[in-house]
Amino acid sequence: MGSRHHVEQIKHGPPLAADVDIRANSRGYAESLDAHDPLRHLRHEFIIPSKADLKRPTLSPTDPQEAHSPPSIYLCGNSLGLQPRKTRQRVSSFLTAWSTKGVTGHFRNHSDSTLPPFMDVDDYAAKLMAPIVGAQEDEVAVMGTLTSNLHLVMAAFYQPTREKYKIMLEGKSFPSDHYAVESQISQHGFDAKDAMIMIEPQDDKAIITTEQILEAIDIHADRTALILLPAIQFYTGQYLDIATITRHAHSKEILIGWDCAHAAGNVGLRLHDWDVDFAVWCNYKYLNSGPGSIGALFVHEKHGRVDMSASTREERYRPRLCGWWGADKQTRFEMDNKFVPRPGAAGYQLSNPSILDLTACIASLEVFHMTSMADLRRKSISLTKYLESLLLRFPIDALPEDKPFTILTPKNSDERGAQLSVRLEPGLLDVILKELDSNGVVVDERKPDVVRIAPAPLYNSFVDVWEFSQIFLEACRKAVKQRES
Ligand SMILES: Cc1ncc(COP(=O)(O)O)c(C=O)c1O
Known part of the structure; x- marks a missing residue:
């Protein structure tokens, strides 16, 4: 293989062997992965839109309660990256x-x-x-x-x-x-x-x-x-x-x-x-x-x-x-x-x-220069592997053939970046997108049946990925039920 594979002799993600499946499906496990993430401080360099920000028909909040809204689950850095906090200050200085x-x-x-x-x-x-x-x-x-x-x-x-x-x-x-x-x-x-x-x-x-x-x-x-x-x-x-x-x-x-x-x-x-x-x-x-x-x-x-x-x-x-x-x-x-x-x-x-x-x-x-591409890539491989593992193994008692989707992206981390492309069975996309949207999840769709999910290692956390997997799999169940009814 090419020299890329030499450079990226990466430790492949968190321990996700079968015996840790139950733990891996818990929020606590995701939190512990975040606690051990050496790049976790970089998330604070970004403005993460809150769930209320995304829902509101205006740019600025009108209700003070919105200050307590949790951050959205933004997994769309493959389409449009989030705004670094420095941007406003640097642009203002230029002006x-x-x-x-x-x-x-x-x-x-x-x-x-x-x-x-x-x-x-x-x-x-x-x-x-x-x-x-x-x-x-x-x-x-x-x-x-x-x-x-x-x-x-x-x-x-x-x-x-x-x-x-x-x-x-x-x-x-x-x-x-x-x-x-x-x-x-x-x-x-x-x-x-x-x-x-x-x-x-x-x-x-x-x-x-x-x-x-x-x-x-x-x-x-x-x-x-x-x-x-x-x-x-x-x-x-x-x-x-x-x-x-x-x-x-x-x-x-x-x-x-x-x-x-x-x-x-x-x-x-x-x-x-x-x-x-x-x-x-x-x-x-x-x-x-x-x-x-x-x-x-x-x-x-x-x-x-x-x-x-x-x-x-x-x-x-x-x-x-x-x-x-x-x-x-x-x-x-x-x-x-x-x-x-x-x-x-x-x-x-x-x-x-x-x-x-x-x-x-x-x-x-x-912001990139606060770390290195090698460190970012290491975290990215872990995040994406974690996402893949949650999508494929959850719920633990379900058979793989019960899942109404397949992952198009290669399994080998050397053959993919942050993004996983998930192809849904026909007729599920609209319901799933609606569910994701109403839960403050941002991913990107390619009609007729693909969603692209991209955890960005600069600002996404393992908890983001875990929360996404819960909402997404629940949305899948709902969409299948509606299709069958
Ligand atoms: C793979 C790829 N090539 C080309 C483009 C076009 O980019 P631009 O509109 O900046 O020219 C895009 C835009 O998303 C893209 O994803």
């Missing part, structure tokens, strides 16, 4: 910098600011982001949004010829990735029906095996210009073996990029060591930077080199779509229209980024 310094804020340091001058904030964000995805500092740019960044990197990395023009992706890829690939192919004058190679899952569980991907690469190598795959598949939560697949693509001289939307801040990526050509991600899921917030991209150092003394443009730097913010910082303001890119991922930037967005992203990255 003060703007209001008191105007344009001079671009260039000057201020002793009471947590940010560098506006024009250097992007570099600061990249520095904080790099260790989260296993990159060198200059291989990351915090910029744009996922889909627009995907177009930018494809403009640089998809250079089709008459012979090699196809793009390989998975058949169930996120629609935006599908559209981006399809439109890039059309822009180059090829027929998307012919040029898109889709790897389809072979089983009902929607999992694609590494062997299947390697085989598809072998079969289509002669015609394939680029591969784009998800690090973690959004629907099933499957974590692909990036190291092995990337190595194999390179052995066939094919460039490969990864959509890390569901992986960044979730699993211990090592984009540099795995020799990934490029990657893109958003920062509003596990990276808690706010809805639609600024995204990021990774470009391996070998694709970010700049040598202006070389004789051809291709040798000077990788051809790309250019903008002034990707230009050398020393000459950026000379306005001489002679584009010299910054080395690294920063040279792929187009516009000056929103400092408001970057501020929110940095506030969240500061």
Whole structure:
């Protein structure tokens, strides 16, 4: 297996052997797991909406009694991460910098600011982001949004010829990735029906095996210009073996990029060591930077080199779509229209980024820097295993076939992140969602029958997972009863 599995020699979760089943199904057991969790203090870095917050039709409370409402059970960090407490303070500080310094804020340091001058904030964000995805500092740019960044990197990395023009992706890829690939192919004058190679899952569980991907690469190598795959598949939560697949693509001289939307801040990526050509991600899921917030991209150092003394443009730097913010910082303001890119991922930037967005992203990255991805991943594996175990073993006297759902996500912790995708039997989803909602549980649904449940190790507790399992299993029973009546 790839080097990822080496790094993540993790102790697999709390003791959940058969003899502790009864204890594991108790709240007290979940509380004891929380009491021994070395990362439990990080939950206080976040604002967890209360159950009353979620129910209320207004933003602000109207009834003082609501102050006593318990926190919701928020297991939806795979869709939108919660707000770090630091965000409001950091954004407010930025607003003060703007209001008191105007344009001079671009260039000057201020002793009471947590940010560098506006024009250097992007570099600061990249520095904080790099260790989260296993990159060198200059291989990351915090910029744009996922889909627009995907177009930018494809403009640089998809250079089709008459012979090699196809793009390989998975058949169930996120629609935006599908559209981006399809439109890039059309822009180059090829027929998307012919040029898109889709790897389809072979089983009902929607999992694609590494062997299947390697085989598809072998079969289509002669015609394939680029591969784009998800690090973690959004629907099933499957974590692909990036190291092995990337190595194999390179052995066939094919460039490969990864959509890390569901992986960044979730699993211990090592984009540099795995020799990934490029990657893109958003920062509003596990990276808690706010809805639609600024995204990021990774470009391996070998694709970010700049040598202006070389004789051809291709040798000077990788051809790309250019903008002034990707230009050398020393000459950026000379306005001489002679584009010299910054080395690294920063040279792929187009516009000056929103400092408001970057501020929110940095506030969240500061929380990540209170721990490490290795420690977060260790807790995440435990939380998700605990969730799985409660779903599969409860109630103790029930037979596995009595449960009206199956878990689509791979069982092996090396092949998944925080998320479990649960497929319900037909006709149960609506009742179950209603029950979850009325009990202050937030998960995410994929119609017609899948719920995705993602305990985020920064702010979710073992008690969250235990409470969820009780409410969810009760909701299942109710839904089955209603279906049968
Ligand atoms: C896997 C995946 N790719 C792409 C996107 C699109 O992201 P954006 O809207 O930030 O471009 C998402 C959004 O949720 C996603 O989950």
